[in-house]
Amino acid sequence: MSKFAKTAGMIAFCARAAILAATAAATIFQHGISATYMPNAAHITIIPWGDFFSNALLLALAGILCFRKKGDTRNRALIALYFHILAAFLFWNPMTASVSMMLASTKGAAYIAAKSVLASTTSSLTYMFHIAGNAGFYMAAGSMIATPNDAPGGTLSANASEKSRARLVLYSGLLGFLGIDRFYAGKIATGIAKIFLALFGIASVVLSCSIQQFPFMLKFLPFIGYIIKQLADSLGSSLMKAPEAAGALSSALSELSTETLVLILMALPYIPIIVLGTADFVRAVLGKTRDSEGKPISAW
Numbered sequence: 001m002s003k004f005a006k007t008a009g010m011i012a013f014c015a016r017a018a019i020l021a022a023t024a025a026a027t028i029f030q031h032g033i034s035a036t037y038m039p040n041a042a043h044i045t046i047i048p049w050g051d052f053f054s055n056a057l058l059l060a061l062a063g064i065l066c067f068r069k070k071g072d073t074r075n076r077a078l079i080a081l082y083f084h085i086l087a088a089f090l091f092w093n094p095m096t097a098s099v100s101m102m103l104a105s106t107k108g109a110a111y112i113a114a115k116s117v118l119a120s121t122t123s124s125l126t127y128m129f130h131i132a133g134n135a136g137f138y139m140a141a142g143s144m145i146a147t148p149n150d151a152p153g154g155t156l157s158a159n160a161s162e163k164s165r166a167r168l169v170l171y172s173g174l175l176g177f178l179g180i181d182r183f184y185a186g187k188i189a190t191g192i193a194k195i196f197l198a199l200f201g202i203a204s205v206v207l208s209c210s211i212q213q214f215p216f217m218l219k220f221l222p223f224i225g226y227i228i229k230q231l232a233d234s235l236g237s238s239l240m241k242a243p244e245a246a247g248a249l250s251s252a253l254s255e256l257s258t259e260t261l262v263l264i265l266m267a268l269p270y271i272p273i274i275v276l277g278t279a280d281f282v283r284a285v286l287g288k289t290r291d292s293e294g295k296p297i298s299a300w
Contacts, residue, residue, distance in 0.1 A: 001073055005143035009066040012136030015129045016059040022125040023051050026118060034117050041114035048118065054091040058084060058133070065140050074148030077141040078285045082173055084137060086274070161295035165287055168297050172284040176277045177201075181284060186292030194276065201273055 026033070027047060035042040061080045068076060163184065172181035179194030283289045287298035 002143055002147055005073075005140045005147075006066060008136045008143065009062060009140035010136075012133050012140060013059065013062040013066050015133030015136060016055055016062050018129045019055050019126045019133065020052065020059065022129070023048060023055065023122050026121045026125060030114070030118050030121070033121055034114055038113040038117050041110045041117065044111055044114040046111075046114055046118050048122070050091060051122065054087055057087050058137075061087075062133070062137055062140075065137070065144070072148065073144045075285050077144035078169060078173075079282060081138075081141040081145075082278070082281050082285075084141075085173075086278070090274075159295060160299055161291040161293070161297045162299075163291055163297045164300070165284065165297050166300050168284045168289060169281070172277070172281045176280055177273055181280055181289075185289055185297060197273055197276070201270055 030046065031042055034044070061084050064076065064080050168181055168184055171184050175181070177194065177198050179191035179198075182188075182191030182194060280289070284297070287296055289297050291297055
C-alpha cells in the first residue's frame with residue numbers, strides 16, 4: 001500500500017469519524033437548537049439512526065482500506081469501493097428522502113419542523129467533512145486499484161478463461177443489475193433473469209408511486225390475497241393450513257396504510273437485486289466467476 005493511498009485513507013477515516021461526532025452532538029443538543037429556531041418543535045426528540053448507521057458503515061470501510069495489512073490490495077479496494085457506492089445508493093437516493101418525508105408528514109407539522117432543524121444543523125456541521133471523506137476514500141481506493149501489491153496482469157493458466165476479469169468487474173459493478181456481467185461470462189439464461197428482476201424493481205417503483213397518487217388502487221389489494229389462496233389450494237393436502245394463512249394475508253393486505261404499502265413495494269424487489277448483484281461482484285473481483293465453458297475468469 002503506497003503512502004499516498006494510506007494518507008488518503010486516513011483522511012477519509014478521520015473525516016467520517018468527525019461526521020459521526022458532529023451528528024451525535026447535533027442530536028444531543030437538538031432541543032436547544034430547536035428552541036432557538038422552531039420553538040413549537042423544541043419538545044420533540046429525533047434520533048437519526050439512518051445517519052448513524054450509514055456513516056458507521058463508511059467509517060468501517062475506510063478503516064478496512066487503512067488498517068488491514070494482509071490480502072490483495074486491489075481486491076480489497078474494489079470490494080470496499082463497491083460497498084461505499086452501494087451505501088450511497090441505499091441511504092441517499094431521492095426515493096429514500098421522499099419516503100422519509102412522507103412518513104414524517106403523518107406525525108404532524110411539529111415533527112417535520114424538528115426533523116428539518118436537525119437535518120439542517122447536521123448538514124452545516126458535516127458538509128466539508130463529507131467532501132473530504134468521499135474524496136479521500138475514492139483517491140485511496142483508486143490508488144490501490146491502479147498500483148496493487150500483486151502482479152499487475154497475472155498469468156493465464158491453461159484452464160483459465162480468455163475473458164478479462166477487469167472487464168467483468170466493471171460490467172458487474174456498473175451494469176450488473178441489467179445482467180451484462182452474466183452475458184459477458186456467456187451465461188445468457190441468468191443474464192435474462194437479472195434483466196427481468198431489474199424490470200420488476202422498476203415496476204415496483206412505478207406501482208408504489210401510482211398507489212401514492214391514486215389511493216383507490218388500494219381496493220385491489222385483496223385480489224393479491226385471492227391469488228395466493230388459489231395457489232395454496234392447488235398444492236394439495238400437504239398445505240392444508242395454507243388457505244387460512246392466505247386468507248389472513250389477504251385481510252392484512254387490505255388493512256395496510258398507504259405509507260406502509262409504499263415502503264414494502266419499494267423495498268421488496270431490491271433485496272434480491274442487491275444480494276445477487278453483490279454476490280456476483282465479489283465473485284468477479286476474487287476471480288471465482290466461471291464462463292459458459294466452466295473456466296474461471298481470473299486473468300486481469
